[in-house]
Amino acid sequence: MKIQYCCALILLCALVAGVTADESVPSFPHEFWGTVTIGGSPAPAGTEIIAMIGGTGCGSITTTKSGTYGSSSRYDGNRLLVLANEDQAGATITFLVDGKEAGRTATFTPNGTTCLDLSVGSAVTPTPTSSSGGNSGGGSGGGSSSPTVTAAAPRVYTGQASLGSSKSGEVLESVKVRTADGSGSVTVPAGTTALDSRGDPLGEVSVTTLDPVTLPPVPAGNTLGIALTCGPDGATFDPAVTLTFTLTEDEWAGIDDPATLTVFLYDAAAGTWQEVPATVDPVTRTVTARVSHFSTYALAWPSVLKEVTASAGQEAAAATTATPPAETQTPGETLPLPVIGAGCLILLLAVIGVYSWKKRG
Known part of the structure; x- marks a missing residue:
């Protein structure tokens, strides 16, 4: 019996070893x-x-x-x-x-x-077109439908990407370039005419985040949130390309009213910020704008401090308009002249009476 147990144990160990040898470790x-x-x-x-x-x-x-x-x-x-x-x-x-x-x-x-x-x-399926025979019967005269056409999605890159284009600058393949942290991106569709500052076909596109403290302040009453620099500087697009800002859930939750999110373009020559029309999508937490040339762009929203400051100013104004204290007056100024005269007369009579009394005594 012991021999049978030993044989069974050896066989079991061999089986486990065989399974382990055949299977990879997850x-x-x-x-x-x-x-x-x-x-x-x-x-x-x-x-x-x-x-x-x-x-x-x-x-x-x-x-x-x-x-x-x-x-x-x-x-x-x-x-x-x-x-x-x-x-x-x-x-x-x-x-x-x-x-x-x-x-x-x-x-x-x-x-x-x-x-x-x-x-x-x-996938887009065009409406089927009939052949010249037009017969509903069988054979070669039956109708035929066009094949399914699939629209090409843009290739996605991080940081920068090369653009394939024709001699006239027409982009041959849709490209999307996003920042490393995913906060911003630029999408250049196929068919867009993309030119550099010299008017030659654009060879590449780049998107990088900027530290907001390094930029001039945005118009008063706004807080600068995300800043992007798109390059190369001076590149132009016809039609305009799509610039997208993407906020995290925490960033989105920290904004009182997402509908007030605004995109600004920095005009380096004029040294000013210019507002760019934008669309806010609360579902994807994105803000998109159509831009025809590359520059520095920023996403901003109204500063919450405006309401706090206004409230504090109103409270201060209310404090300064308190009722002034009543003027204090001395007793002498409040006593009428007849009373003062009567008092003096009584005092004089008292002095005379005392003097007469002493003289008799």
């Missing part, structure tokens, strides 16, 4: 978050995003907010987690947005965290 997940668009518009809540390595799904997430997936805060716990084995480190990750392959890829890095913006084009 690694820590790679976390992803960012924006997600479909056809250039924010993807609606409920959009499914799937991460794949080598054609195999290795993680998925369903969006809960329009235009974003995951969160910049690791404490929210709703990022896209890509799960793979240690021997797959360095493998290429592809992404599907509602079943369509996005134009971005990433490298699997165990225990890594990446902000990755995803986008796919929207």
Whole structure:
């Protein structure tokens, strides 16, 4: 019996060793978050995003907010987690947005965290057109429909990107360039005529955040929040391109009225700020503006201190208008002359009476 037990134990150990040898050790997940668009518009809540390595799904997430997936805060716990084995480190990750392959890829890095913006084009199916035969019957005379046309989503870069363009400066492929922290971006659609300061085809686009304290103050009554410099300086676009400011949840919550958010352009030659028309989207926490040339741009909002200062001024004014104290008067000034005369007469009579009394005695 002991021999049988020993044989069974040896067989079990061999089995476990064989399984362990065949299977790879799982690694820590790679976390992803960012924006997600479909056809250039924010993807609606409920959009499914799937991460794949080598054609195999290795993680998925369903969006809960329009235009974003995951969160910049690791404490929210709703990022896209890509799960793979240690021997797959360095493998290429592809992404599907509602079943369509996005134009971005990433490298699997165990225990890594990446902000990755995803986008796919929207499928547009034209109305079917009939052939010249026009017969509803079978054969070659039946109608035919045009193939599905997919609009190309812009390629997304961080910091800067090269522009492919024709000799006349017409951009051949849509490009989106975002800052490293995701607070700002510029989108240059295909077909835009992009020229540098000399009038030659523009070769690249860059977007960088600036420290607001290094800039001249914005018009009085406003607080400067996010500042961007877009380059190269002097570049022009026809039609205008899209400049986007993106606020975090905490930044958005700290603004009393997001509808008052304003975009300013700094005119270096005049040394002044100029307001630029902009659109505020509370769903994606973004503010977009159309700009025809590159410069320094800033996102600002009315200063909360205005109301506080006005209230304090009103209180101070009320304090200074208090009723003045009543004037004090001495008793001598308040006694009428007849009373004073009568008093003097009584005193004189008393003195005379005392003098007469002493003289008799």
